[in-house]
Amino acid sequence: MKIFLTGGTGFIGSHFINQAHEAGHEIVAHRRAPESRSRIPLCREPQWLDKSIDSLAPADFTGCEVLVHLAAHSANVPYDTLENCIRQNVLAPLAMFRAASGAGLKRFVVAGSCFEYGRSGERHEFIPPDAGLEPVSSYPASKAAASVAFHSLACEEKLELLILRIFQVFGEGELETRFWPSLRKAALAGEDFPMSPGLQVRDFINVTEVAAGFVKALERKDLRPGEPVIENLGSGNPRSLIEFAKAEWHNLGATGKLLPGAVPMRANEVMRFVPVV
Incomplete structure (x- = not known):
């Protein structure tokens, strides 16, 4: 399978590249700048594409069968402003999704965040994926807004969408200040x-398990056009x-x-x- 990937130089993305290549997939990986380096050594380099997310065109997705969106702006404290988080985590990816859909791509697998649940998390011993979204700061708020926006787009455009809300991920390649x-x-x-x-x-989950969850999602048989699925990704x-x-x-x-x-x-x-x- 040919994958279009965002966030390939990031913490989770680096592990995803290694596992997806090991599983035999081909990867076109977006990055913001050619000097960006992966968080861990890669067994094999993907085909890198260096440009801004919101400038991607349908031709950039030629031959791809699934878009895996792992990129995130300001995912670690101190968070950027709400306005910048909305711009980078909602509006720019929406432009990318529309370009990918225009190229005929129908399957989208997206990294969400447990922090989208915010205060509602304290009302649940175990948070269901349909719990209310009550984020308490800018980055989680932008991720919650992105979930709603991507859900709407998938319904309108009859896309296959899976959002995996990641819980407390840790491991090799993580930002040193975490x-x-x-x-x-x-x-x-x-x-x-x-x-x-x-x-x-918290539900602590190693990054290798998170990457494996996204690789497994590539070929799921239960995703239907226009019927978005949201799931939690944790260790239990x-x-x-x-x-x-x-x-x-x-x-x-x-x-x-x-x-x-x-x-x-x-x-x-x-x-x-x-x-x-």
């Missing part, structure tokens, strides 16, 4: 690790942040100490994100 890479860096250096009290409950194993930290600290053979409570909670922190998977 929780797990920061924890690992301190553990391997023999340093103490200051953190919040760690009472947040909820843990508090402190429980996760203690387990990883032990696995890494850390000699320093975890210091829960040394860092304040983030403003508007949602305390529970656990999915129905």
Whole structure:
């Protein structure tokens, strides 16, 4: 299968490229600039296409059978403004989807975010995919708006659409300032690790499992034109942040100490994100 991919140099996208190539697929991978580098070593380079998402034309999708949209703007704190997030995560991808649809492409597999659920996550022990969307900051709000917009487009244009809302992904290639890479860096250096009290409950899933979920979605037989599907992508194993930290600290053979409570909670922190998977 020939895939058009966005976000190929990103954290999840790099793993997806390796797994999709291993499964025998061909990839045309969009990137913003030729100097962009993948987060992990690639076993084989895709065919790179260097241009802005909203300038893509139908000819760029020639021969492709599925569009996998993993690219995201401002996915890590501090988030960009709501206006810029909407522009980059909703309006630009919509232009791309229309160009792809104009080329005859009918299947779209999109990365969503658990943070789209926002405050509604705290009202569910396990969040169903049809739970209300109540995001509390700019990036999650733009992803929620994108879900609604892509859903509408799929219905109007009779496209096959699958949105996979990813839960607490971690692993090799993750941005160094995020929780797990920061924890690992301190553990391997023999340093103490200051953190919040760690009472947040999350569904932690390794990036290799996330990439595998997207590869599996490429050839699903249950997707129907004009009938979008939204699913959660998690491990099914909820843990508090402190429980996760203690387990990883032990696995890494850390000699320093975890210091829960040394860092304040983030403003508007949602305390529970656990999915129905």
